Amino acid sequence: MEDMDFLKKICEADAPSGREDWLYSIIEDGFKEFGDINMSKLNNIYIHKKGKNSSKIMIMAHADEVFLMVSEISREGFLKFKAVGIDPKSLVSQQVVIHGKERIDGIVALKPAYDDKDRNKIKMENLYIDTGYDFEKLDDLVSIGDYITLKRNMIQLLNGNVCGKAVDNRASIAAMYICAKELKNVTPDLNICFVCSCQEEVGHRGAGMASYEIKPDIGVAVDVTFDGGMFGDTDRENKLGQGPVICTGPNVNLKLRDRIIRTAVEYNIPYQIEVEPGNTGTDAWDIQTAVGGIPTLLVSIPIKYMHTSVEVVNLKDIKNTGRLLARFIQELKENELEGLFCF
Structure with missing residues (x-):
């Protein structure tokens, strides 16, 4: 399945909060070669890829739309x-x-x-x-x-941009798909659980559920964020086409943040930094405080016109987000974890 075809399918599909199961067949078809797939009682969709050791990393992108x-x-x-x-x-x-x-x-x-x-x-x-x-x-x-x-069919715009509904947050599911594809023939140190979470738009409910079910050692939320260009949020520096946005703030583990930035630099993957001093308004907020506390990262994809039928995203940003996640997971070793979590 080609990356653009997968993105188009999941964006044009309908899955409002509480009916994420409507996406299941598309997720299953796209991810079936990368791991074992199952669904929770309340519509979290899990893709499990076995690693070499017992530690676990959870990569989460919410499946529901406004x-x-x-x-x-x-x-x-x-x-x-x-x-x-x-x-x-x-x-x-x-x-x-x-x-x-x-x-x-x-x-x-x-x-x-x-x-x-x-x-x-x-x-x-x-x-x-x-x-x-x-x-x-x-x-x-x-x-x-x-x-x-x-109701909106996805269309291609200039300069690698595409426009459609539910780019928030199907762009992040597409980035997880690219990540999984990059790791298809790799056995990482850590077990991976990709999660298409439920009910983010009505209170990040799936994030807490998944965290308690999986009990990961590391949680990474992947979401979209506001573009800072014309007609965007001018308080932000985020720009379409300039790479994934790595969040920094109290919602994020600072050592993990530095670790993923080092990965981006090492592999020449463009990235941006976003400062969030309070509630990030994402699944990361609920992952962090679940199960006694989970070291958490938030990686975002900049989009324009959020929560409309004409959300715009750059395909390079989706691809680079997937690549960054894959290289971060591939390079991460279980014996590093204790040092990352100690201050």
Whole structure:
């Protein structure tokens, strides 16, 4: 399976928080040659690759995406909804899929403004979904609480950039896929567990579950972060195409941070540094404090337009993130661990 084909498949697939199992067949097909695969009771997907010794490293990327849920079926044949993690401004005129008794296409429409004072007031309560069905048909096919996901095919842009939905965080799963492929014919010192975690977008729940199930010696969260360029988060230095972003701050083990930077330098892999003095808002936050404390790293891929249907990522950043993780794991020896964890 080619890297771009895999990325396209997982980004275009639907897996809102709580339904990560919808991704399982794609993950199984992509990762089956790299290790043993199983799923937890609450939809964490695990890929286990055996190493030479008993120590374990966990590489985690969350599988879920931001989503909507049906909250009302109006007598006029429209759907009202609640959103998780999505700015209402980004929803106007977007295509969506309602996951009812069958998949139903719809569009998000904005209630027209008939008065100047109401113009530009894009609020969730003024948005509704039009499927074309009347109330009777819609009421038969859709139930309150049904999931709704954004609908967008991935497209290629210039300079190695691609655009689509759910790049957060399927880009990181694609980086794990590249990492696993790089290590296919390698038996590392440490056992590896790749985790596609559940419910990150609603509170990093899968990260804690996986940490207690696996009890790794090292945990590495792989996620996306905000680009710092035009229209991005100008407080950050992150740039698309300039490599994976290594986080530094209290959420991260400083010796492991220095170790992975040394790996990047040794293998001439471009990297960036991001300072996070508090909650990183990622799975790393929950991994670190699980099971009495797990030395943790956070490696991120910069993207533009996060939590929209047009998230943009650079393919080189995905590839270099996968390469960095593979070289870090390959070079890491079990007899190093005690020295890394002592201060």
